[in-house]
Amino acid sequence: MPLCKRLLRLVAIAILTPVIFLLGCQSKLIYYPNPYRAEHETMLRDAKGARVRFTTSQGAQTAFYIPPRVTTPGLPQTIWLCFCGNGSLxxxxxxxxxxxxxxFAYLLVDYPSYGDCAGKPTPGRIRESGKAAFAALAQHLGSTQQELQPRTAVLGHSLGCAAALMAADDLNLRRGVLVSPFTSMTDMGRIVLGWPLCYLNLHRFDNRQTLRHVTSRPSARFVIFHGAEDEVIPVxxxxxxAAVxxxxxxxxxxxxxxxxxxxxxxxxxxxxxMREVVAQVEP
Structure with a gap:
């Protein structure tokens, strides 16, 4: 084989190897699911929490409802949909x-493959879980989604900020607190992998676009906290x-x-x- 063809083959292999690796193993690089431990069961029991079971395209899913510590007649004053960071539950x-x-009451939502949830996570499947969990909560409380919406806000950390914003977008929720959010998964890929490999991202979370849409609604109110020394997602x-x-x-x-x-x-x-956001008070 001529030298030029051998060189071209080596170049092609050098280029295609990381591409194939990233396309084939991308989910494992992004998501870190964990199972529950016995101590979580104790924590749930101590909080007087209840499992909220529902089904999505990924199979059986479980979220957790935590009632207010101060009980009042009727529905809770405020329900927070909470979405954890990667590697958490x-x-x-x-x-x-x-x-x-x-x-405050809470609906704590896991992603497919995390905790007691079946399936594999993608942006679309995480979005599906958020909507289905909220519908299941309404049924659990003997209410309707329309009745719960004005009482509901979102809370997310890291990856959970993307899940929280998608839930807010889909459920017409207008209030939330985001901790350590990223702008987009492609932007994160640019930090980790550089250009042009960042564009091989198949999990296209775009918090910039979703936040812009959610905060365009009347009476929207969000607060962002971000660590100045964040070593994973730059401040x-x-x-x-926030500038959106x-x-x-x-x-x-x-x-x-x-x-x-x-x-x-x-x-x-x-x-x-969280209190200020739901009260519409300036932090």
Missing amino acids: ALDWLHFTDDWDDH RMGREL QPRVVTFHEVPGAHHNDILSLMMDRIGRA
Whole structure:
């Protein structure tokens, strides 16, 4: 074989090998599902929580309803749809809810393949789970989605910010708190893989576009927290998202906070922002 053809073959192999690897293993590079442990069952029981079961195209799914600690007649005043970060589980939110408003209720939502949920995650399937979980919650509470919507807000961390925004978009929800959000998965790919491999992204979460759509609704209100030392998602992405609708979105840069410790460091401040958002009070 002529030398030029051998060189072309080597170049083609060098180019195609990372492409094939990224296309074939992309989900494993993005998602880190975990099973539940016995301690989570204890936490759920202590919180007087209940499993909310539903089915999607991925099979059987389970979310968790946590009622308010202060019981009042009728529906809860506020329900937070909570979406965890990658490598976490829905019930991990229970570490924080005890220190938030006693009148809040929560629906803690896992992604397909996480916790007790079947299937494999993609943006579309995560979106489907958010909608189906909310419908199942309405049934669990003996209510309707239309009745719950004005009482509901979203909370997300990291990957959960994308899930929270998609749920807000689909369910016509207008209030939320986002912690350590990214602008888009393609932008994240540019950081990790560089150009042009970032465009091989098949999981096209686009928080910039979704937030723009959600915050264009009347009475929309969002707060973003982002650690100044975030080593996974740069703080500039949080700033960039807040700039989408600066009159509607308040941005808090947290000095010294990293990607995962921000929830613990800012637990009280996040809880205060949650109260302010649902009360439509300026943080």
